[in-house]
Amino acid sequence: MPVDIDIAKVARLARIGLTAGELAHYGAQLQGILEHAARVQALPTEGVAPTAHPLPMVNAFRPDEVEPTLDREEVLAQAPDRDGPYFRVPPFLED
Amino acid sequence: MDSADLSIAGAGARLRSGELTAVDLLTAVRRRASMTEAILHAYLTIDHEGALVAAEAADAALARGEDRGPLHGIPIALKDNMVTRGIETTCSSRILAGYRPPYDATVVERLKDAGAVIFGKTNLDEFAMGSSTENSAYGPTLNPWDPDRVPGGSSGGSAAAVAVGSAFGALGSDTGGSIRQPGSLTGTVGMKPTYGLVSRYGLIAFASSLDQIGPITRTVDDSVTMFEAIAGHDPSDATSYRGRVPEVRPGLDAGVKGLKIGIVRELSGEGTAPDVAASFRRTLDALAGAGAEIRELSLPSTEHALSAYYLIAPAECSANLARFDGVRYGPRIGGRNVEEMMSATRRDGFGPEVTRRILLGTYALSAGYYDAFYGQAQKVRTLVVEDFRRAYAEVDVLVTPTSPTTAFAVGEKANDPLAMYLSDICTIPSNLSGDPAISVPCGLDSSGLPIGFQVLAPALGEGVMFRTARVVEELSGFTARPALATSEGAV
Numbered sequence: 001m002p003v004d005i006d007i008a009k010v011a012r013l014a015r016i017g018l019t020a021g022e023l024a025h026y027g028a029q030l031q032g033i034l035e036h037a038a039r040v041q042a043l044p045t046e047g048v049a050p051t052a053h054p055l056p057m058v059n060a061f062r063p064d065e066v067e068p069t070l071d072r073e074e075v076l077a078q079a080p081d082r083d084g085p086y087f088r089v090p091p092f093l094e095d
Numbered sequence: 096m097d098s099a100d101l102s103i104a105g106a107g108a109r110l111r112s113g114e115l116t117a118v119d120l121l122t123a124v125r126r127r128a129s130m131t132e133a134i135l136h137a138y139l140t141i142d143h144e145g146a147l148v149a150a151e152a153a154d155a156a157l158a159r160g161e162d163r164g165p166l167h168g169i170p171i172a173l174k175d176n177m178v179t180r181g182i183e184t185t186c187s188s189r190i191l192a193g194y195r196p197p198y199d200a201t202v203v204e205r206l207k208d209a210g211a212v213i214f215g216k217t218n219l220d221e222f223a224m225g226s227s228t229e230n231s232a233y234g235p236t237l238n239p240w241d242p243d244r245v246p247g248g249s250s251g252g253s254a255a256a257v258a259v260g261s262a263f264g265a266l267g268s269d270t271g272g273s274i275r276q277p278g279s280l281t282g283t284v285g286m287k288p289t290y291g292l293v294s295r296y297g298l299i300a301f302a303s304s305l306d307q308i309g310p311i312t313r314t315v316d317d318s319v320t321m322f323e324a325i326a327g328h329d330p331s332d333a334t335s336y337r338g339r340v341p342e343v344r345p346g347l348d349a350g351v352k353g354l355k356i357g358i359v360r361e362l363s364g365e366g367t368a369p370d371v372a373a374s375f376r377r378t379l380d381a382l383a384g385a386g387a388e389i390r391e392l393s394l395p396s397t398e399h400a401l402s403a404y405y406l407i408a409p410a411e412c413s414a415n416l417a418r419f420d421g422v423r424y425g426p427r428i429g430g431r432n433v434e435e436m437m438s439a440t441r442r443d444g445f446g447p448e449v450t451r452r453i454l455l456g457t458y459a460l461s462a463g464y465y466d467a468f469y470g471q472a473q474k475v476r477t478l479v480v481e482d483f484r485r486a487y488a489e490v491d492v493l494v495t496p497t498s499p500t501t502a503f504a505v506g507e508k509a510n511d512p513l514a515m516y517l518s519d520i521c522t523i524p525s526n527l528s529g530d531p532a533i534s535v536p537c538g539l540d541s542s543g544l545p546i547g548f549q550v551l552a553p554a555l556g557e558g559v560m561f562r563t564a565r566v567v568e569e570l571s572g573f574t575a576r577p578a579l580a581t582s583e584g585a586v
Contacts, residue, residue, distance in 0.1 A: 005458060014413060014457040015420065019439030020171060026454055026514070033455060033513060034468075038401045040468060040475045050473030051480055053304045054290040054529020054554075060333040074197040080427035087422050090429070090436050 003034040099123040099260035100580065103317040106263055107165050110157065116169030117153035117212060120263070121146055122216055124170045125526050128261035136236050137246075137256040139175050140183050141215035146170065149212040156210070163210030165320045172262035174253050175216040177308070178297040179203055185297050187221045187231035190419045190444025201324055201329045202266060202295020202308050209324040214262055217252030217395040221446045222416065223247050223273055223301045226518045230448045238281060239504065239577035240544055244502035249279030253311050254281040259580045264312045264321050270305045271404055272497075272522025275534035279310055279360050279497035279547025282536045282575065284318045284564070285311045287555045290529030293335035294329035296441055302411035303334070305404075315535060315564045319343055320555065341557045350568045352386030354559070357490035358489055360393045360522045368500045372541035375496045378537045378548050379424055381570040382494075382563075387533055392493070396478035400524040403479070405516055406459045406472035407527070412449075413456030419444065445509045451512060487553040492563050495521045497534040497547030521549060531557050535564045536573040545575070 007027035011018045018026065072085065081088040098106065098115055109115040125143070131508040132138060141435035162163040173179065176186045178196035185191040199207070206213065220230040226238040228251025238246040239259040246255040250267025254277035257265050264531035267274040269287040278285020286309045293308045300306060310321030326340045354378075363375060383389050421440030428443050430436035445453065486493060498518055525532040530553055537548035548567050552560035 007454070010454050010458045010461065012438075013461060014453050015417075015437045015441055016445065016453065017435070017442040018202070018450075026451060027514060029451060030455055030458065033405060033451075033516075034458070036513060037405050037459075037468065037472075040399055040402045040406065040471045043396075043399055043471075043475055043478070045471060045474035045478070048474040048477050050470060051476040052473060052525075054480075054527070055336065057291075057334065060335070060337075062330050072195045075423075078194060078197070078424040079422060080425065083173065089422055089433050090431065092433050 003038060004030055005030055005034070097123060097260070099127040100373030100576065101263070102166065102314045103169050103263050103312065104314070106169055107167070108519045110168050117150040118147070118167050120168060120513040121150040121170050121212060124261050124263070125230055125503070127259065131239065131259050132238060133328055134242050134579065135255050135259060136234055137217055137252045137259070138172070138215045138260060139185060139187065139218050139233055139252070142213060145182070146212050146214045151211060153210055154442055154566055163208070166206065167210030169211050170214040171211045171264050172214055172217050172253055172256045172265035173203065174219050174250050174265070174267050176219060176268055176299045177202060177266060178299065179213065181274050181412045182216065184216065185233070187222070187233055188444060188446070188449065189217050189232045190425045194424050198297065201294035201331060202325045203297065204505070205325050217250070217256055217265060220249035220251055221449050222299070222412070223249040223268055223270055226253060226272070226413070226515050227508065228277070228278055229505065230285065230446055232446055235505065239269060239579040240282065240502065244504055244544070245280070247280035247498070247502065249273040250311060251277045251281050252331070254278055254285065255282050255323060257283045257311050257313060257411070264310055264317055266325070267311050268306055268308050268310055269526065270408060271526050272303050272519040274309045274311060275522050275532060275547070275549060276498050278534040280502040280545065282545030282577065283311050283313060284315055284533065284535055285309070286318045286322060286533040287525065287531060288322060288326060288557065289336070289531045291334055292326045292340060294332040294335050295330040300472060302408040302410060302417060305408060306481045312322050315561060315568045318533065319347060319561055322422035341555050343558045345560045346558055346562055347565055349562055350385065350561055351382055354387045354492070354562070354563065355490040356382060356387045356389050357392040357486055358389065359397065359493055360391055361395065361397050362495040366499050367496055368540070371496050371546050372499060374538035374540070374546045375548060377572055378567060379494070382566065385570065390490060391526050392489065394482040394486055394524070396475065396482045400479050400527055401516065401520055403472040404523045404527060405455070406468050407476065409452040410423055410459045410469050411454045411456065413460060416449070416453055440482070448512070476527045479524055483524070483528045483530060483553070491559050493551040494555070495549045497521060499548040501540045501542070501544035501546055525551050530554050532558050533560055535566045535567045537571040538573065541573055560570055
């Protein structure tokens, strides 16, 4: 079953900046893997409920109590860039 | 015998008799590591200082009469996708180079509470994606039985370390077979617990509904010991099981007399290497001889488990790995705006297999394709679960070869992702169902490479699973050691 992939769009959604050559390479590989995976579409699954999770659990609650959190300095020390107590990133919008 | 070759139980006995100290045990694994690491590369980081402090503390505690149990003073290795406070944790990825986590994973806390000595962090396929430990940004791990071959993966570093004696036991993680397949390929015991029994807090997530931490050891008894130390409810993991952890030690040596064992027709025929099939058959015959009743069953949906897995796992991975964006940790590649920065950082930071799976998952979850791929895969997952349910109405455990082949050559499948994926065909179904499974060595092939026998049990069926595994271990009488562990004088 041929699979239709707009690999440039997929890479953009995934925020992975690939070159044209890399896009073609991954596009061809995905094509092969998806054609194999598309076999799932041939199975009759009418009336079958999807399984998202192996255990039949709903929500996990715990008491709403304040507990110690991670040390802020230790966390921020791992950041590639910071501004005092904040993570710093390049602008979201260009001028 | 070099003390690096002792089981955890054996080392513990010598520790308590005063024959050896925890520092002696640490010295033994350090010595073994120094002789084998140049070839194997099982470790990414060895914490010499921290391990020595912990070993000395374990000895001092024992001297005071404070005994924390069977892991007290035992050097253990951790797959490098479990966070360790202040100790570099990279998931074998460039995107986490230099990352020193601000906390310990729950399993790490539990091991420390049990008195274990954390010796180091082991190599893996980047973010646990792979079956050979070749996809590591820091170079591959090789197989101690034959360094021209892979140790399996993704927990290949943990498996190689335990096989060669540079750790007494190790933790791995299993999303599609990543503990059991390397266990099989290195002649070690690899166990995946029931989903939810072991906390995933601090395990860097690959596919959250499939990932489970478990032990790699040299004996089934040691596997039980490590399982008991790490299992139990954890409020920090919302998917942690709230009920009681199954008691496994009491019936461990009860044998298989009267036990109903099922062979899965779809997972033990075509595509299995002749030596693997023969060893599997021999073990089955021996189990029958020990009083088990063997039946052949059909689980038709397991044929489609692989296809479903390669949609579900990448879909979950594409969401989980969105957090690696150059903002909070890891290196950053600059850009004029935040999207450019993230795209450049992720392009540079992820290797080919991780990139491939993120793209695959992003596609399977994207508008217009969700129902046809991800939605359909989740329904197939239901069919797999129902197949297992029907099977366990008839038998107590199911058995298969762990992997269709023994260790393959380095590079053999590196350029064929689909062929690599197919090596997980026998292990993937129990990740989809969340059931426990274990791989036990059952023999060697004609090239002297280990073969693994897999025992699968229903959810929370660790008791009957370990019990069957003990018998397999005993009947196969597997005592072979990898060349690299026994030729020390020559290295």
